[in-house]
Amino acid sequence: MKTISTTRTLLPLALASLIISNAHAHAVVEPQNGTTGTYQKLTFRITHGCDGSATKEVQIHIPENIHGAKPMPKPGWTLSTQTIKLTTPYKSHGKLISEDTSLIVWNEGKLPNEYFDEFSIQVRLPDEAATVAIPVTQICESGRIDWNEVATPDKPAASLKSPAPVIDITAPMHMNGMDHIH
């Protein structure tokens, strides 16, 4: 009879890992943490197609508090960007920036469902700590997925069908006088 309890214990664990593993096999961003006010390379990984259909276009929607986004060109894909007028211009290297990149698109490519691939950008992270969702649109030969869902108290991350990649931006740790150990 002992085994039943073991099974009972194992079942939730197996279920939990299934949810977590499913959550990770989506459009994800690396790294998932960053430091305020720093330049960061963000890599978006496309891990499968749309219900098995090959991916032919990837769009990254840049939130307004992510500045100076620049894409990495990718052989076999056509690259384009769009800019918008900022509601809050900012200063960069002494210059006032009033327009910034809002959309980055790689298209006319082909990523079969059996493979995964990565799409990279460089950005300047905001000066304030924040958890930032960076929506991704994946367009396939048939169908599309808008990775744009954001967790709320009612809709926890694990329950989201197409979560937006999220990066957690925190202030740098200060060593408070503990900066050297004898």
Ligand SMILES: [Cu+2]
């Ligand atoms: Cu997925």
